[in-house]
Amino acid sequence: xxxxxxxxxxxxxxxxxxxxxxxxxxxxxxxxxxxxxxxxxxxxxxxxxxxxxxxxxxxxxxxxxxxxxxxxxxxxxxxxxxxxxxxxxxxxxxxxxxxxxxxxxxxxxxxxxxxxxxxxxxxxxxxxxxxxxxxxxxxxxxxxxxxxxxxxxxxxxxxxxxxxxxxxxxxxxxxxxxxxxxxxxxxxxxxxxxxxxxxxxxxxxxxxxxxxxxxxxxxxxxxxxxxxxxxxxxxxxxxxxxxxxxxxxxxxxxxxxxxxxxxxxxxxxxxxxxxxxxxxxxxxxxxxxxxxxxxxxxxxxxxxxxxxxxxxxxxxxxxxxxxxxxxxxxxxxxxxxxxxxxxxxxxxxxxxxxxxxxxxxxxxxxxxxxxxxxxxxxxxxxxxxxxxxxxxxxxxxxxxxxxxxxxxxxxxxxxxxxxxxxxxxxxxxxxxxxxxxxxxxxxxxxxxxxxxxxxxxxxxxxxxxx
Numbered sequence: 147x148x149x150x151x152x153x154x155x156x157x158x159x160x161x162x163x164x165x166x167x168x169x170x171x172x173x174x175x176x177x178x179x180x181x182x183x184x185x186x187x188x189x190x191x192x193x194x195x196x197x198x199x200x201x202x203x204x205x206x207x208x209x210x211x212x213x214x215x216x217x218x219x220x221x222x223x224x225x226x227x228x229x230x231x232x233x234x235x236x237x238x239x240x241x242x243x244x245x246x247x248x249x250x251x252x253x254x255x256x257x258x259x260x261x262x263x264x265x266x267x268x269x270x271x272x273x274x275x276x277x278x279x280x281x282x283x284x285x286x287x288x289x290x291x292x293x294x295x296x297x298x299x300x301x302x303x304x305x306x307x308x309x310x311x312x313x314x315x316x317x318x319x320x321x322x323x324x325x326x327x328x329x330x331x332x333x334x335x336x337x338x339x340x341x342x343x344x345x346x347x348x349x350x351x352x353x354x355x356x357x358x359x360x361x362x363x364x365x366x367x368x369x370x371x372x373x374x375x376x377x378x379x380x381x382x383x384x385x386x387x388x389x390x391x392x393x394x395x396x397x398x399x400x401x402x403x404x405x406x407x408x409x410x411x412x413x414x415x416x417x418x419x420x421x422x423x424x425x426x427x428x429x430x431x432x433x434x435x436x437x438x439x440x441x442x443x444x445x446x447x448x449x450x451x452x453x454x455x456x457x458x459x460x461x462x463x464x465x466x467x468x469x470x471x472x473x474x475x476x477x478x479x480x481x482x483x484x485x486x487x488x489x490x491x492x493x494x495x496x497x498x499x500x501x502x503x504x505x506x507x508x509x510x511x512x513x514x515x516x517x518x519x520x521x522x523x524x525x526x527x528x529x530x531x532x533x534x535x536x537x538x539x540x541x542x543x544x545x546x547x548x549x550x551x552x553x554x555x556x557x558x559x560x561x562x563x564x565x566x567x568x569x570x571x572x573x574x575x576x577x578x579x580x581x582x583x584x585x586x587x588x589x590x591x592x593x594x595x596x597x598x599x600x601x602x603x604x605x606x607x608x609x610x611x612x
Contacts, residue, residue, distance in 0.1 A: 221247025
């Protein structure tokens with residue numbers, strides 16, 4: 147048994163690596179005219195002409211081949227968010243981390259290996275800001291002839307997104323060149339519809355018709371770029387039973403907060419009188435940073451009866467210790483720009499503590515790790531203290547891949563480094579990732595054959611000209 151980069155840990159993840167079926171999908175990335183709000187009708191990048199994009203549906207343990215053909219105006223990559231891709235980082239997708247861009251007028255056959263994942267995940271572009279419109283659901287059903295650990299009558303997938311008034315690649319290219327803030331989105335959408343709260347929305351709103359007395363599984367995916375969201379349904383309670391492709395200890399609530407990158411599986415019982423009930427996404431604003439404070443709404447009518455360019459010297463601890471969440475005005479805000487990565491031995495048991503700071507416009511940060519899910523063992527306000535370790539939840543911590551680091555707070559995660567490869571870790575607020583709130587974890591290989599990376603595909607996207 148390995149030892150922590152810090153201390154020992156006893157939680158063990160057991161899962162069945164049953165051999166499943168082999169599935170095939172074709173994705174064509176292309177520009178598509180989308181009719182959305184009178185003043186923002188424009189052509190956007192999509193997959194197969196759809197916004198949101200096509201659903202991938204599989205069973206736990208299946209292997210999926212997706213042939214991605216890019217006929218758009220610039221290079222693109224696709225990431226399978228929350229899929230661990232055991233021993234196979236080659237199809238993970240982050241631009242210039244595990245692959246180069248898929249050039250225009252070319253294809254890349256990506257292999258998506260499902261192992262322990264079960265529930266709701268999603269796929270999205272992972273280059274520039276193209277994921278604003280290039281994204282879609284991954285629905286992973288239980289192994290055939292097995293059941294869910296909860297009961298429901300029907301299921302629906304709900305994808306929340308942000309809509310921009312102009313090309314998102316142009317937005318971030320301009321912001322990085324000038325140092326200014328990128329444009330805010332002008333609307334939120336539910337399954338591609340803005341809802342009836344916007345001027346000139348033409349009443350376009352996503353509707354789910356449900357039957358009184360029945361229970362529904364809503365698979366909620368936050369594909370938005372920069373805004374964390376509250377979600378609720380008028381006069382109805384929610385029971386969260388899964389998150390990020392894993393089951394959770396059921397949590398009953400009347401609303402939830404979901405960050406970009408996260409997915410949640412939610413049970414809702416239609417236990418009210420027949421009528422029309424709004425389901426609402428509204429931004430969670432905890433900062434002075436610019437924010438789109440609009441809302442989007444859907445409708446639920448109820449009737450009777452969703453290489454070589456890095457250093458291996460990433461520090462284990464912050465190089466400068468101070469009161470992270472106190473008055474930092476005298477310290478300045480300059481960041482140290484580098485290409486250092488964190489090297490971790492195979493099978494090491496790892497704890498990472500994310501510490502928020504009061505620099506600039508302090509806010510919540512959804513931190514996402516590729517290639518892994520992790521246990522969230524601790525979370526709190528203010529500066530982390532070693533005295534909090536004894537209060538960690540090592541009994542039934544949530545097992546997720548994206549966690550919200552509280553504003554001026556901390557969060558501690560743990561995982562076992564059993565997936566060799568190069569894995570990206572970053573804030574899933576796109577403007578923060580663009581500004582450099584990211585790093586790379588390089589997990590070494592083990593001694594045995596089944597502890598080493600699988601060979602790369604024969605035809606990776608070329609990196610010539612970089």
